[in-house]
Amino acid sequence: MDINQIIDTIYPLTTNSKNLLKESIIKTKLPKGHVLFKANEIESTMYFIKKGIVRAYAYSDDNQITFWFGKEGSPIVSMQSYVNNQKGYEEVELLEDCELYALKTDKLQQLYLKDFQIANWGRKFAEFELIKSEERLISLQFNTATERYLALLKNYPSILQRVQLAHIASYLGITQVSLSRIRANLK
Amino acid sequence: MDINQIIDTIYPLTTNSKNLLKESIIKTKLPKGHVLFKANEIESTMYFIKKGIVRAYAYSDDNQITFWFGKEGSPIVSMQSYVNNQKGYEEVELLEDCELYALKTDKLQQLYLKDFQIANWGRKFAEFELIKSEERLISLQFNTATERYLALLKNYPSILQRVQLAHIASYLGITQVSLSRIRANLK
DNA sequence: GAAACTATTTAACAAATGATAAAAAAGAAA
DNA sequence: TTTCTTTTTTATCATTTGTTAAATAGTTTC
Numbered sequence: 050m051d052i053n054q055i056i057d058t059i060y061p062l063t064t065n066s067k068n069l070l071k072e073s074i075i076k077t078k079l080p081k082g083h084v085l086f087k088a089n090e091i092e093s094t095m096y097f098i099k100k101g102i103v104r105a106y107a108y109s110d111d112n113q114i115t116f117w118f119g120k121e122g123s124p125i126v127s128m129q130s131y132v133n134n135q136k137g138y139e140e141v142e143l144l145e146d147c148e149l150y151a152l153k154t155d156k157l158q159q160l161y162l163k164d165f166q167i168a169n170w171g172r173k174f175a176e177f178e179l180i181k182s183e184e185r186l187i188s189l190q191f192n193t194a195t196e197r198y199l200a201l202l203k204n205y206p207s208i209l210q211r212v213q214l215a216h217i218a219s220y221l222g223i224t225q226v227s228l229s230r231i232r233a234n235l236k
Numbered sequence: 237m238d239i240n241q242i243i244d245t246i247y248p249l250t251t252n253s254k255n256l257l258k259e260s261i262i263k264t265k266l267p268k269g270h271v272l273f274k275a276n277e278i279e280s281t282m283y284f285i286k287k288g289i290v291r292a293y294a295y296s297d298d299n300q301i302t303f304w305f306g307k308e309g310s311p312i313v314s315m316q317s318y319v320n321n322q323k324g325y326e327e328v329e330l331l332e333d334c335e336l337y338a339l340k341t342d343k344l345q346q347l348y349l350k351d352f353q354i355a356n357w358g359r360k361f362a363e364f365e366l367i368k369s370e371e372r373l374i375s376l377q378f379n380t381a382t383e384r385y386l387a388l389l390k391n392y393p394s395i396l397q398r399v400q401l402a403h404i405a406s407y408l409g410i411t412q413v414s415l416s417r418i419r420a421n422l423k
Numbered sequence: 424g425a426a427a428c429t430a431t432t433t434a435a436c437a438a439a440t441g442a443t444a445a446a447a448a449a450g451a452a453a
Numbered sequence: 454t455t456t457c458t459t460t461t462t463t464a465t466c467a468t469t470t471g472t473t474a475a476a477t478a479g480t481t482t483c
Binding site: 193194223224226 | 469470471472473
């Protein structure tokens with residue numbers, strides 16, 4: 050997905066502001082398995098996914114628990130770093146070879162204080178992420194594991210081809226054994 | 237909690253911008269039991285809580301499931317209305333007599349496009365709500381019901397004195413019977 | 424293709440939670 | 454206080470999910 054489309058979907062900018070923003074964005078390629086963010090670090094870069102799929106996870110005891118998947122068009126941000134300049138708890142791993150757009154967050158913060166349009170773009174960015182977060186929260190709190198699994202397949206049919214079931218299970222808040230059982234019962 | 241403090245905690249504004257924002261804010265009192273937001277409506281007002289406590293809930297079949305508590309200083313917003321001008325799924329009920337600051341969201345949207353400071357204020361507002369939503373999501377996905385109950389008590393010790401256990405149970409994602417059992421086991 | 428490795432499923436039992444009903448406790452009203 | 458109502462707890466049994474271990478299926482490497 051092209052960077053122009055990604056930017057405009059969030060909030061359409063005038064040519065001037067858009068160029069200002071794009072000046073700070075660099076395209077990069079990184080291989081499958083690369084760990085983009087590490088836990089307990091302040092991340093200075095955010096990304097948008099041009100091509101590929103990634104997961105964010107955190108450790109609970111020794112277990113990795115996946116709590117987010119990103120695909121084409123998704124932003125990759127460590128929210129604690131982005132918002133509060135503090136260490137985050139999450140790690141982000143590339144599940145496929147990826148093409149990413151990289152953006153230094155300190156540059157973005159400067160633009161927020163300099164450019165009116167970009168400030169509103171940043172507002173809409175946070176608002177849309179908030180909507181997504183709320184939807185996921187409601188789904189975790191209201192629906193059973195089976196319902197969440199079916200909803201995930203509906204919203205993202207190709208995920209089974211792209212992501213291991215172990216990651217999907219922890220994303221759903223259950224063990225892999227439980228997911229296997231759920232899948233067996235659906236047949 | 238005073239409106240100046242609420243505004244400044246989100247993002248400190250210059251006197252000018254702050255007055256502009258405060259011009260659109262009206263103080264109101266509403267009684268315990270009042271339903272502030274109804275499901276399937278576009279809400280045109282957002283609030284900040286000066287005094288009191290409220291809950292947001294949605295229906296799952298015939299059951300009300302509480303997914304958020306607001307207390308002094310909290311904003312009350314129907315996110316779907318606020319962000320997308322669409323109907324929300326939530327209802328908001330006052331659990332105590334409340335003093336609220338009311339703000340018409342269309343006025344706020346106008347200010348976002350007119351005042352640079354207020355645009356950045358709105359950005360920080362969404363960012364902080366996003367941080368809170370992510371924290372809650374992680375807690376639902378990573379922790380057991382017992383852990384979530386203990387964390388709630390720690391973060392909000394007076395909640396037991398102010399909110400019925402039935403609301404707390406559904407907030408934790410369990411039945412009231414389960415919560416009773418957890419409380420009994422902790423003794 | 425065989426061996427080695429990884430991912431997924433199945434099995435068996437334990438622990439946690441749900442559902443329903445009833446009892447007990449707490450609070451409100453007469 | 455006494456009664457009535459609401460809230461919370463307890464008890465019982467069903468269902469779901471967790472844990473551990475083993476079996477099967479799928480991939481990669483030589």
